[in-house]
């Protein structure tokens with residue numbers, strides 16, 4: 001018996017012992033439930049040969065026997081149909097584990113158990129169906145659909161460890177790199193765990209920068225309406241303590257999506273209120289965790305990391321090459337070599353890949369080859385907005401000059417620039433004194449903003465810098481006139 005089968009059997013045993021009342025489903029019951037789920041995920045019900053394979057596997061029959069009693073060849077069933085069938089079943093009923101011929105019956109039975117145990121209240125949250133009767137309560141807004149999710153296995157495992165150990169975890173990365181999608185996938189996985197590590201998961205987008213009062217009241221309303229107790233109508237200092245007490249008494253995972261704005265509020269009083277709240281969660285709460293997604297790791301949190309508080313972060317980059325390729329195929333593109341080129345150009349950024357795939361489908365009939373004949377780098381409106389914002393007002397003069405220098409170097413064929421070269425060349429080009437610490441601080445900020453890419457040479461131990469092609473293109477084209485707009489640098493002399 002392989003480990004998957006064993007694990008699946010354990011899950012099943014635990015479900016039965018917890019519920020103690022569901023009879024084992026028949027194949028037809030399981031088929032009805034799973035057909036629905038598959039239809040929902042891929043927009044197409046199970047086909048006749050797929051059902052034959054599932055029924056045969058349920059009855060422990062070999063492919064040769066299944067084929068004998070059917071109009072299909074064994075080759076077609078085993079290689080043509082089954083491979084894709086296991087993929088879609090893994091996606092819909094696998095809950096983090098691979099479904100195959102040997103274990104499919106267990107997963108089908110589990111799917112029926114889940115279906116029966118499901119509370120109607122939570123079914124509206126796509127992909128977040130509770131896994132056992134010992135439900136995690138999912139409150140708040142709706143996480144995005146992640147039915148077409150690829151890769152991120154390592155990141156998910158790191159994230160799970162981080163949220164178990166720390167009271168506040170930041171998920172950071174460039175625009176469109178997949179922070180929100182990863183957080184949604186994390187919920188799905190936690191929810192499918194045998195022993196849940198949280199009692200409540202609260203999903204809240206804070207992109208609209210709610211006032212601190214609204215933020216606290218909304219959270220309390222969510223929590224207490226789920227407990228059928230009245231929420232407080234008025235915000236007082238005590239309500240913040242109520243929220244903290246709640247997070248002390250329960251194991252909550254509070255996910256604040258797109259939380260950059262909370263750390264950049266202009267209103268100082270509001271900024272301080274949020275800061276104090278985050279501090280209290282970090283210092284006073286033991287079994288709950290705050291998961292923040294944002295593009296830049298805020299200085300306020302960095303101070304807490306330096307002070308040794310239970311705060312951590314995970315910076316994510318693009319999808320790994322294979323997952324990015326699979327993602328492009330799912331968007332309708334085909335040519336492996338050319339798709340690999342796209343993955344390199346866009347550094348595996350799923351939003352950029354999705355945007356370019358849409359354009360290739362629209363303008364080039366899905367031919368990546370034709371698209372790549374015209375040397376061009378397109379980028380999404382999100383990336384353009386992020387770069388406009390950076391060059392418009394976020395970057396200081398030294399940071400701006402570093403970006404321009406790196407872009408020009410790449411244009412003349414020098415892909416990577418090391419620290420010393422950068423320091424010397426900038427001094428020469430700008431004819432001004434730049435200290436090592438100034439350059440380090442400037443590079444740290446650019447890295448935090450995901451504007452530069454770094455590479456540590458394992459032999460020389462020297463750090464090298466470059467830009468993503470789309471960022472380089474933005475700088476050289478300067479579409480909004482923001483890159484070169486600023487006055488000569490005023491670096492400390």
Ligand SMILES: Nc1ncnc2c1ncn2[C@@H]1O[C@H](COP(=O)(O)OP(=O)(O)OP(=O)(O)O)[C@@H](O)[C@H]1O
Pocket residue numbers: 148149150151152173174175176177178179180181182258293295319327350351354382
């Ligand atoms: N692992 C993945 N597999 C497939 N698609 C993905 C993956 N990660 C992200 N995507 C897709 O890429 C797009 C951008 O992802 P997402 O919104 O999570 O990015 P983000 O980092 O949160 O961006 P922002 O900084 O703007 O909030 C979405 O359409 C999402 O579905």
Ligand SMILES: [Mg+2]
Pocket residue numbers: 179180181257258293
């Ligand atoms: Mg996001």
